Amino acid sequence: MTFDHTMLQKQLERILPTVQKPGRYVGGELNQIVKDWDGVETHIALAFPDIYDLGLPNLGLAILYQTLNAREDVFAERVYSPWTDMELAIRKSSIPLYALESHRPIADFDILALTLPYETLYTNTLNLLDLAGIPLYAAHRSDQHPLVIAGGHACYNPEPMSAFIDAFAIGEGEEMIHDIVNAYQAWKRSGQPRATLLKALAQVSGVYVPALYEPDYHPDGTLRELRPLDPAAPRRITKRIVAKLPPPPTNFIVPSIDVVHNRVAVEIMRGCTRGCRFCHAGFINRPVRERPVGEILQAVQTALKQTGYEEVALLSLSSSDYTQIVDLVDQVSKHASENHLTISLPSLRIETFSIDLMDKLKGSRQGGFTLAPEAATDRMRATINKPIAADQLLETARAIYSRGWSTIKLYFMIGHPSETLDDVRAIVDLCKAVIAEGRKIIGKRAVLHAGVSTFVPKPHTPFQWAPCDTPKQIQAKQELLRSELRGPGLKMTWTSPKDTLLEAWLSRGDRRMAEVIYNAWRNGAKFDAWQDQYRYEIWQAAFEQAGIDPAFYTHRMRAEDEIFPWDHISPGVRKSFLLGEYRASQTQSFRSDCRESCLACGILPTFAELRRTNPGKQWMCPEVPIRKKKAVLEPVAS
Amino acid sequence: MMRCRITYRKTAPLRYTGNLDIQKIWERYLRRAGLPVAYSQGFHPQPRIQQACPLPLGFLSQAELADIYLDDDTLRPDDITRSLQVMPYPGIEIAAVEEVDLTEATLAGRVTATEYLAEWIDPIDADQLASRVFALLNTPQLLRSRRDRDYDLRPLIEALDVLPADSAHNTGLCMQLSARQGATGRPEEVVAALGYAPFDVRYMRTRIYFTD
Ligand code: SF4
Numbered sequence: 099m100t101f102d103h104t105m106l107q108k109q110l111e112r113i114l115p116t117v118q119k120p121g122r123y124v125g126g127e128l129n130q131i132v133k134d135w136d137g138v139e140t141h142i143a144l145a146f147p148d149i150y151d152l153g154l155p156n157l158g159l160a161i162l163y164q165t166l167n168a169r170e171d172v173f174a175e176r177v178y179s180p181w182t183d184m185e186l187a188i189r190k191s192s193i194p195l196y197a198l199e200s201h202r203p204i205a206d207f208d209i210l211a212l213t214l215p216y217e218t219l220y221t222n223t224l225n226l227l228d229l230a231g232i233p234l235y236a237a238h239r240s241d242q243h244p245l246v247i248a249g250g251h252a253c254y255n256p257e258p259m260s261a262f263i264d265a266f267a268i269g270e271g272e273e274m275i276h277d278i279v280n281a282y283q284a285w286k287r288s289g290q291p292r293a294t295l296l297k298a299l300a301q302v303s304g305v306y307v308p309a310l311y312e313p314d315y316h317p318d319g320t321l322r323e324l325r326p327l328d329p330a331a332p333r334r335i336t337k338r339i340v341a342k343l344p345p346p347p348t349n350f351i352v353p354s355i356d357v358v359h360n361r362v363a364v365e366i367m368r369g370c371t372r373g374c375r376f377c378h379a380g381f382i383n384r385p386v387r388e389r390p391v392g393e394i395l396q397a398v399q400t401a402l403k404q405t406g407y408e409e410v411a412l413l414s415l416s417s418s419d420y421t422q423i424v425d426l427v428d429q430v431s432k433h434a435s436e437n438h439l440t441i442s443l444p445s446l447r448i449e450t451f452s453i454d455l456m457d458k459l460k461g462s463r464q465g466g467f468t469l470a471p472e473a474a475t476d477r478m479r480a481t482i483n484k485p486i487a488a489d490q491l492l493e494t495a496r497a498i499y500s501r502g503w504s505t506i507k508l509y510f511m512i513g514h515p516s517e518t519l520d521d522v523r524a525i526v527d528l529c530k531a532v533i534a535e536g537r538k539i540i541g542k543r544a545v546l547h548a549g550v551s552t553f554v555p556k557p558h559t560p561f562q563w564a565p566c567d568t569p570k571q572i573q574a575k576q577e578l579l580r581s582e583l584r585g586p587g588l589k590m591t592w593t594s595p596k597d598t599l600l601e602a603w604l605s606r607g608d609r610r611m612a613e614v615i616y617n618a619w620r621n622g623a624k625f626d627a628w629q630d631q632y633r634y635e636i637w638q639a640a641f642e643q644a645g646i647d648p649a650f651y652t653h654r655m656r657a658e659d660e661i662f663p664w665d666h667i668s669p670g671v672r673k674s675f676l677l678g679e680y681r682a683s684q685t686q687s688f689r690s691d692c693r694e695s696c697l698a699c700g701i702l703p704t705f706a707e708l709r710r711t712n713p714g715k716q717w718m719c720p721e722v723p724i725r726k727k728k729a730v731l732e733p734v735a736s
Numbered sequence: 737m738m739r740c741r742i743t744y745r746k747t748a749p750l751r752y753t754g755n756l757d758i759q760k761i762w763e764r765y766l767r768r769a770g771l772p773v774a775y776s777q778g779f780h781p782q783p784r785i786q787q788a789c790p791l792p793l794g795f796l797s798q799a800e801l802a803d804i805y806l807d808d809d810t811l812r813p814d815d816i817t818r819s820l821q822v823m824p825y826p827g828i829e830i831a832a833v834e835e836v837d838l839t840e841a842t843l844a845g846r847v848t849a850t851e852y853l854a855e856w857i858d859p860i861d862a863d864q865l866a867s868r869v870f871a872l873l874n875t876p877q878l879l880r881s882r883r884d885r886d887y888d889l890r891p892l893i894e895a896l897d898v899l900p901a902d903s904a905h906n907t908g909l910c911m912q913l914s915a916r917q918g919a920t921g922r923p924e925e926v927v928a929a930l931g932y933a934p935f936d937v938r939y940m941r942t943r944i945y946f947t948d
Binding site for chain 1: 753757760765768775825827
């Protein structure tokens with residue numbers, strides 16, 4: 099079918115005035131890239147399966163957008179989920195989902211590349227495929243349909259979505275995406291059937307093609323094996339990383355409407371060496387790599403010029419650990435005060451030095467000062483490997499209140515393995531101690547906001563063996579908090595146990611979850627990440643229809659030798675290392691920050707070749723002694 | 737400090753960008769252009785950018801006006817025009833820049849009326865439109881309700897003419913509507929009062945009238 103742009107424009111002109119925030123659906127923003135449709139070989143739609151407001155600021159997609167459009171043979175465009183009002187309107191007018199740059203239907207593209215940073219986007223992914231007119235199941239797609247690929251943190255357990263995605267990109271996309279595009283182009287020129295493309299993709303390092311594998315289960319429902327069906331399918335898919343972080347993107351698209359983050363975002367460092375045992379990001383993003391200060395400053399300046407933004411976020415999992423943090427903050431703040439800029443620096447350590455850093459940034463103190471102690475007893479801190487002494491937290495809190503902030507936000511998690519009600523009560527005591535300090539210093543103005551989320555054990559972390567709290571346990575803990583964590587200046591927010599359950603099912607699910615996700619979508623589930631849209635009953639029904647017990651995924655203690663549905667995906671960290679950490683958590687043993695001395699998680703041997711060809715200080719893994727290095731490298735060389 | 741009046745067209749890329757967001761866009765536009773916008777005093781300094789009259793979402797405009805204050809009085813309007821044109825912003829086309837006296841009253845306080853073109857997206861019967869316009873203009877009172885408030889639209893219509901179709905345009909209307917405090921006419925309301933679906937029409941503001 100030929101594409102009638104005028105006709106679509108007219109339809110949209112009538113629809114857009116009737117929906118909320120129509121600016122989400124038109125594109126045309128500052129720094130958008132437009133190319134001649136017929137002038138490029140490969141069309142790629144980059145999708146974030148939630149609304150524009152959340153998707154536009156996504157840094158991963160911004161990186162891919164820049165690097166793909168830097169190629170003359172590629173035109174990469176954007177697409178997001180329409181909000182429910184717009185979905186209704188376009189379905190009624192039979193308008194297929196279209197990309198923002200060219201307004202072409204998504205079905206006309208060569209590749210649809212989805213980012214799945216978290217699991218609650220799964221039903222939206224199905225809905226997006228449906229709105230685009232693309233068969234939901236990968237097996238139902240023909241040569242005519244776009245290749246559907248997905249990447250992002252949730253894809254480290256690709257199995258729940260494996261029926262719907264042709265190929266997963268595991269790990270960092272900067273280099274991998276080009277290998278995927280090249281394989282696609284070679285296939286397209288060859289005129290071979292789609293199956294050939296899938297096999298070719300399976301040869302790309304970091305790419306997982308689920309159709310080339312078949313699971314086999316034990317009678318108790320656990321996995322016996324995930325069997326490769328084709329010689330092209332590797333037994334294990336190791337994530338891709340870049341040896342050195344490439345220069346960050348600067349030419350950000352500036353939305354013409356207000357979105358969640360309106361700012362320049364620069365990743366100063368990737369990965370984290372702290373080893374908090376609950377933290378998915380901490381285990382899948384190793385090794386730690388830093389960007390040089392000069393490169394960051396250059397990027398900030400260029401990006402500000404190109405966007406006109408008034409805010410800059412310096413992103414990392416743990417800002418305090420960036421080796422040149424003082425130098426960086428000094429230089430950035432000099433620039434900021436001259437130009438009415440706001441600088442944000444998330445994830446600061448609990449120490450008074452963090453306040454010095456924030457002081458230098460001279461930002462508004464309105465939003466409060468955020469810290470994440472995560473747990474309140476020494477026993478829990480040792481379990482999760484996040485050592486913070488209570489008096490250190492109190493000292494930091496005192497300093498925050500006395501240096502101009504009236505609000506402190508503390509993030510805690512309940513539901514850590516082996517947690518008792520006493521551990522939860524300690525959260526109350528700690529918060530009360532903090533607000534008491536605040537009131538001593540600034541009186542009634544002092545506010546403490548406790549954000550208490552519920553822990554979900556994630557794949558590829560030491561807690562992957564642990565059960566998730568049952569709704570009853572969660573409710574008892576939340577009840578305790580709600581009744582005791584109150585008083586002048588105290589505020590608390592928590593996660594609904596039903597939200598936690600969904601996250602838990604989806605994150606440790608296997609291939610059988612696909613049917614549940616499909617059922618849920620058929621029954622109307624979408625925007626599960628939105629509290630006002632998520633419907634627990636739909637999911638319960640979806641499990642029932644599929645004949646699957648949801649508790650199998652959530653509340654079951656896994657045996658130490660259980661084969662997990664995600665074991666064929668390797669983040670470079672060994673399962674045996676994770677098990678060691680799990681055992682250490684049970685004996686409440688702390689592990690030090692591994693940038694001081696390597697704990698042998700597996701990253702260095704996995705990426706030995708990459709490390710050898712990229713020596714130097716950018717990796718925070720200490721250099722391994724020569725003798726050991728040789729031993730590691732021998733098999734590679736032979 | 738100096739105060740500049742910018743006349744500009746709001747074109748397709750910013751058609752669905754509301755007034756608050758346009759304010760932000762001007763702030764970013766000036767930053768990109770390297771023009772030192774002045775900030776208000778106080779706890780939350782705001783850039784001093786004052787738009788004349790809010791434009792409804794989905795409307796285009798040939799005649800928007802904004803006053804901007806710059807922390808520099810050596811700049812001439814020509815320099816400002818050039819800076820803005822070197823770093824163009826999608827959806828804004830600069831028509832004119834002039835310097836105005838700092839003490840002059842705000843634009844927003846002096847608006848009296850606005851003029852719009854309304855063009856049907858698909859062709860309609862022009863004769864029918866003409867007769868409905870004639871009938872409407874001869875009605876002494878046009879009671880309508882908007883956002884749960886009843887009001888009389890008729891006195892807000894200062895002029896209403898049919899624009900015949902030509903090779904480039906479908907049939908349309910040109911209307912001048914009152915835009916005083918508490919007495920602002922909306923063009924979609926006129927279209928609806930004429931018995932047409934308001935979203936079948938494309939709206940363009942063509943002029944803002946001020947008291948001297
Ligand atoms: S290889 Fe060693 S230093 Fe590097 S991340 Fe793993 S434990 Fe830490």
